[in-house]
Amino acid sequence: MAATTLKGQPLDRPVLDSMLRRRMFYTPSFEIYGGVAGLYDYGPPGCALLANVTDIWRKHFVLEEDMLEVDCTALTPAEVLKTSGHVDKFADWMCKDPKNGEILRADHFVEEVLEARLKGDKEARGVKIEEKEEDPKKKKRKVKATTAVKLDDAVVKEYEEVLAKIDNYNGEELGQLIKKYELKNPNTGVEPSPPVAFNLMFQTSIGPSSNAPGYLRPETAQGQFLNFAKLLEFNQHQMPFASASIGKSFRNEISPRAGLLRVREFLMAEIEHYVDPEGGKKHARFDEVKDVELVLLNRHTQLAGQTHVEKVSIGKAVADGTVDNETLGYFLARIQLFLEKIGVDQSKLRFRQHMANEMAHYAADCWDAELLTSYGWVECVGCADRSAYDLTVHAKKTGAPLVVRQRLEKPISVEEWQIELDKKKFGPHFKKDGKTVEAAIEALPQEKREVLAKELESTGKIIIDVEGVGNGKVEVSKDLIVIERRTRVENTREFTPNVIEPSFGLGRILYALIEHNYWTRGSEGGDEARGVLSFPPPVAPTKVLLVPLSSHESFKPLLKHMSNKLRTLGVSSRVDDSSASIGKRYSRNDELGTPLGITIDFQSVKDSTYTLRDRDSTKQVRADEDKILAAIKSLVEGTKVWADIEKELPAFEGQDAEVPIR
Numbered sequence: 016m017a018a019t020t021l022k023g024q025p026l027d028r029p030v031l032d033s034m035l036r037r038r039m040f041y042t043p044s045f046e047i048y049g050g051v052a053g054l055y056d057y058g059p060p061g062c063a064l065l066a067n068v069t070d071i072w073r074k075h076f077v078l079e080e081d082m083l084e085v086d087c088t089a090l091t092p093a094e095v096l097k098t099s100g101h102v103d104k105f106a107d108w109m110c111k112d113p114k115n116g117e118i119l120r121a122d123h124f125v126e127e128v129l130e131a132r133l134k135g136d137k138e139a140r141g142v143k144i145e146e147k148e149e150d151p152k153k154k155k156r157k158v159k160a161t162t163a164v165k166l167d168d169a170v171v172k173e174y175e176e177v178l179a180k181i182d183n184y185n186g187e188e189l190g191q192l193i194k195k196y197e198l199k200n201p202n203t204g205v206e207p208s209p210p211v212a213f214n215l216m217f218q219t220s221i222g223p224s225s226n227a228p229g230y231l232r233p234e235t236a237q238g239q240f241l242n243f244a245k246l247l248e249f250n251q252h253q254m255p256f257a258s259a260s261i262g263k264s265f266r267n268e269i270s271p272r273a274g275l276l277r278v279r280e281f282l283m284a285e286i287e288h289y290v291d292p293e294g295g296k297k298h299a300r301f302d303e304v305k306d307v308e309l310v311l312l313n314r315h316t317q318l319a320g321q322t323h324v325e326k327v328s329i330g331k332a333v334a335d336g337t338v339d340n341e342t343l344g345y346f347l348a349r350i351q352l353f354l355e356k357i358g359v360d361q362s363k364l365r366f367r368q369h370m371a372n373e374m375a376h377y378a379a380d381c382w383d384a385e386l387l388t389s390y391g392w393v394e395c396v397g398c399a400d401r402s403a404y405d406l407t408v409h410a411k412k413t414g415a416p417l418v419v420r421q422r423l424e425k426p427i428s429v430e431e432w433q434i435e436l437d438k439k440k441f442g443p444h445f446k447k448d449g450k451t452v453e454a455a456i457e458a459l460p461q462e463k464r465e466v467l468a469k470e471l472e473s474t475g476k477i478i479i480d481v482e483g484v485g486n487g488k489v490e491v492s493k494d495l496i497v498i499e500r501r502t503r504v505e506n507t508r509e510f511t512p513n514v515i516e517p518s519f520g521l522g523r524i525l526y527a528l529i530e531h532n533y534w535t536r537g538s539e540g541g542d543e544a545r546g547v548l549s550f551p552p553p554v555a556p557t558k559v560l561l562v563p564l565s566s567h568e569s570f571k572p573l574l575k576h577m578s579n580k581l582r583t584l585g586v587s588s589r590v591d592d593s594s595a596s597i598g599k600r601y602s603r604n605d606e607l608g609t610p611l612g613i614t615i616d617f618q619s620v621k622d623s624t625y626t627l628r629d630r631d632s633t634k635q636v637r638a639d640e641d642k643i644l645a646a647i648k649s650l651v652e653g654t655k656v657w658a659d660i661e662k663e664l665p666a667f668e669g670q671d672a673e674v675p676i677r
C-alpha cells in the first residue's frame with residue numbers, strides 16, 4: 016500500500032519533512048556543529064504536541080486504571096542490567112568495511128545485497144519489479160545501482176529462503192552467509208569484517224571512580240520492577256495492579272535513520288501490569304472492551320504470507336486463543352482506543368504477533384501495534400507478556416522477596432520432607448562452619464531430601480556438598496539430624512506475578528500521527544499547495560489563532576481581551592497580527608495544525624461578536640463572545656465536533672471566508 020495523505024493524495028515526504036523543519040516541530044540536535052545521527056530536538060509545536068499526547072496517555076491509562084506512576088532514574092548500575100539480561104543480550108550484529116571504515120548492521124547488509132542481486136536477476140529476466148514496502152528498521156543505505164545479472168533458479172530460491180529468515184541468524188551465521196555468497200559492500204566492492212555483537216546500551220561510570228559501571232537505561236521497565244515490593248505495599252497488597260512510567264530511554268542504534276522512527280534517545284511510556292499467573296490471567300474490565308474490533312495479524316497468518324486480515328472483536332480473539340489471555344487482550348484493545356483518541360488513522364493500524372524466534376529473551380507472547388507510514392509498517396507500541404522473568408531474576412540475584420503473599424481462604428495441607436537439626440550438638444560439632452553447613456542443609460530441595468533420608472536410614476550418616484568448608488564435602492551423622500516426611504498446614508499462598516507490558520515509543524507515535532493527519536490544499540491565487548495538519552483539537556499544539564482584520568488600533572483591546580479569556584479557560588492561543596492577508600495567516604497556522612481561528616473585525620468592535628473558523632472545512636460561524644468561547648471549550652475538550660457547532664451557531668459568509676478546498 017503506497018503512503019497517502021488524509022485526503023488520499025500520494026504523500027510527498029520531502030515536502031512534509033521540509034514543512035516540519037520550517038515550522039520547527041523537530042530539528043536535528045547540534046545542527047550548527049554538523050549534527051549527530053539519531054538525536055533530535057523538539058521545537059515549540061513539537062513539544063506542545065508531545066505534551067498533549069502524553070497528557071492524554073496519562074489520563075487514558077494511569078488515571079482511568081488507577082495505575083501507580085513512578086519516575087525512576089535513567090542512570091542504572093551495570094549489575095541491574097546484567098541481571099535483567101541486557102548486558103549479555105541487548106545487542107545487534109555489526110561489521111566493518113576494512114576499506115572505508117563504514118559500519119554496517121550485519122543483517123541489513125546481507126539483506127540489501129541479496130535483494131539487490133534478486134532485483135538484478137528480475138531485470139535480466141525482464142520481470143516487472145514491484146516496489147515493496149520499506150521497513151524503516153532496515154532502511155536502505157544509498158548503494159550503487161545493481162547490474163542486471165541472471166541467477167540460477169536454485170540460487171534464487173536459496174536467496175529467497177535466506178531473506179525470509181533474516182531475523183533468525185546469529186552473528187556467526189551471518190558471517191557464514193557473507194563468506195558463502197561472497198557479499199561485498201556495494202560502495203567499495205570489499206567484503207566486510209566478520210560480524211561482532213554490538214551492545215546497544217550507552218555505558219558510563221557512576222561517580223568519580225571507575226569501579227561503579229553503569230548504563231543509560233534502554234527501557235523504563237527495570238526501575239519499575241525494582242520498586243515492585245514497595246508498590247505492592249503502597250497498593251495495600253491488592254492484586255492485580257499496574258505501575259506506569261514516562262521517561263527517556265537510550266539506545267546506541269548502529270545506524271539511526273528514518274527521522275524520529277529510529278533515534279538514540281526517545282521518550283517511552285511503559286506500563287507493567289502485574290497479574291496472578293493462575294486462573295487464566297483474567298481481567299475484571301475485559302467486558303468493557305470485548306466488542307472492540309482489531310486487525311490481528313497472528314503468527315499463522317504471517318507464515319502463510321498473508322498481510323491482510325479482517326477485523327475481529329477482541330472477545331472472539333481471546334475466546335478462540337488467537338490472543339493468549341484476557342489481560343493481554345484488554346490492553347491491545349485499550350491501546351487501539353488510545354491511538355484512535357489521539358487521531359491515528361484506524362485504517363493504518365494493525366496488531367502483529369511476534370514470531371517465536373523474534374521475541375525478546377523474556378517474553379512469553381508479544382503483539383506490536385504497527386502504524387502504516389511512508390516508511391512502511393512501523394512498530395509503535397509493543398505489548399508483551401514478560402511472564403515472571405524479571406521479578407524472578409532480580410529476586411534471585413538480590414534475595415529481595417519480589418513475590419505476592421495471599422492469605423488462603425481455606426488453609427491447605429502440604430506433605431513434604433522436613434529437616435530437624437539437633438542445635439545443641441550441631442554448633443559445637445561444626446564450630447565456626449556451623450552456620451554455613453546449616454544454610455546448605457536448609458537449602459536442600461525436596462527431591463534431594465528424599466534421597467538423603469534413605470541414605471541416613473541405611474548408613475547412619477549423609478554426605479552433603481558445602482562450598483568453602485573443608486574439601487567441599489561434609490559428613491553429618493544420625494545423632495545431629497532427622498529427615499522425615501511430615502504434613503504442614505499452609506495459610507498463605509506465595510507467587511511471583513506475571514507481567515503484561517504495553518510499551519509505547521511516543522516519538523514514533525508522534526511521527527505517524529503527523530503523517531496520518533497531513534494533507535494539502537490549494538491556496539487562493541494559485542499559490543503552491545499548502546499543508547494542513549488535521550490534528551483533533553485536544554491534541555493540536557495550539558488551539559486557537561487570533562487574527563485581527565488589520566492593524567487598526569480599535570482591534571487591539573479586543574485582541575488582548577480574547578487572549579486573556581482563552582488563557583483563563585486554559586486554552587492555548589496565538590496572535591497573528593502580521594500584515595499578510597487573513598487567508599495567508601490562516602494557511603500558515605493550518606501547517607501547525609491549529610484547529611480554530613477567531614477573526615476580530617469592525618463588527619466585533621461594534622457588538623462583541625466574533626467569527627470562529629474551522630481549520631479543516633474553512634467554514635465559519637459568527638456569535639457573541641460567550642457563545643464563541645463555549646464552542647471553543649467544548650471542541651478543545653473533545654465533547655463536541657465542528658458539525659455540532661455548525662448546527663448551533665449561525666454560519667458566516669463574510670469577506671474572510673478563504674482558501675476553498677480544491
Ligand SMILES: Nc1ncnc2c1ncn2[C@@H]1O[C@H](COP(=O)(O)OP(=O)(O)OP(=O)(O)O)[C@@H](O)[C@H]1O
Binds near residue numbers: 152278521
Ligand atoms: N531507536 C528507537 N527510536 C525510537 N523509538 C524506539 C526505538 N526503539 C524502540 N522504540 C520504541 O519503543 C517501543 C518499545 O521498545 P521495544 O524494545 O519493544 O522496541 P524494539 O522491538 O527493540 O524496536 P525495533 O525492533 O524497532 O528496534 C517500540 O515500540 C518503539 O515505539
